[in-house]
Amino acid sequence: MSKSYFVSGGNRGIGFALVKLLSSDSQNTVIAGARNVEGASELKKWADLHSNVNIVSLDVSIAASNEGAAKEAARILPDGLDVLIANAGISKSYNTILESSDDLYYEHFTVNTLGPIRIFRAFKSLLDKKSTKHFVVVSSAAGSLANNIDFPISTSCYGLSKAGLNLAESGGLRDCGCSSWSRRNRHGLSGFERCQVQRCV
Numbered sequence: 489m490s491k492s493y494f495v496s497g498g499n500r501g502i503g504f505a506l507v508k509l510l511s512s513d514s515q516n517t518v519i520a521g522a523r524n525v526e527g528a529s530e531l532k533k534w535a536d537l538h539s540n541v542n543i544v545s546l547d548v549s550i551a552a553s554n555e556g557a558a559k560e561a562a563r564i565l566p567d568g569l570d571v572l573i574a575n576a577g578i579s580k581s582y583n584t585i586l587e588s589s590d591d592l593y594y595e596h597f598t599v600n601t602l603g604p605i606r607i608f609r610a611f612k613s614l615l616d617k618k619s620t621k622h623f624v625v626v627s628s629a630a631g632s633l634a635n636n637i638d639f640p641i642s643t644s645c646y647g648l649s650k651a652g653l654n655l656a657e658s659g660g661l662r663d664c665g666c667s668s669w670s671r672r673n674r675h676g677l678s679g680f681e682r683c684q685v686q687r688c689v
């Protein structure tokens with residue numbers, strides 16, 4: 489059955505792999521968010537060959553950019569969006585708490601923790617138009633308290649920002665009345681997990 493997907497950070501890495509996978513079914517409509525659309529040459533090449541792929545400008549660290557991307561997505565998908573995939577993320581440092589500056593923490597939090605929250609806020613009304621209501625966040629084992637307490641990067645800016653994301657995903661959606669939604673929280677460490685991400689959408 490055809491579905492519509494929005495993938496943030498769709499120009500490279502896991503995001504681009506998802507865009508390629510999902511748009512390989514020509515029945516699907518895929519929108520890829522890219523921070524620098526002009527520079528997204530591989531994605532643009534793919535979109536030129538696949539008419540079901542659209543590219544939209546999106547910097548998840550800026551609220552207005554998320555709202556602008558949602559507006560553009562609503563123009564492309566007037567009947568609503570099935571699956572929102574919050575994939576965009578950064579990992580610029582695995583230093584310890586003592587070695588990391590406040591600015592480095594803020595940078596990771598604004599992209600990795602608040603980015604998925606901003607995108608969810610901006611896109612919620614478009615997701616609400618459909619009964620599917622799938623929200624996927626791409627997290628990391630580095631942000632898990634339960635399973636990876638000794639993981640060396642769990643206390644880095646990256647690990648803390650993903651731990652915040654995990655909590656936002658597990659409790660935040662319930663708090664805003666979306667507890668019946670299908671949520672997926674995946675980390676992208678291994679090929680196996682990447683397959684899980686691909687399968688779950």
Ligand SMILES: NC(=O)c1ccc[n+]([C@@H]2O[C@H](COP(=O)([O-])OP(=O)(O)OC[C@H]3O[C@@H](n4cnc5c(N)ncnc54)[C@H](OP(=O)(O)O)[C@@H]3O)[C@@H](O)[C@H]2O)c1
Nearest residue numbers: 497500501502523547548549575576577626627628676677
């Ligand atoms: N690769 C792994 O082994 C691994 C492991 C655990 C978790 N993850 C998670 O999986 C996700 C994808 O990782 P990846 O390995 O594919 O990373 P990647 O190759 O570095 O790609 C990151 C993507 O996020 C985008 N991005 C970064 N900051 C952004 C912003 N402010 N606004 C919009 N887009 C932004 C990048 O865009 P630009 O091209 O403009 O920079 C790029 O498209 C991330 O959330 C990451 O934390 C990955």
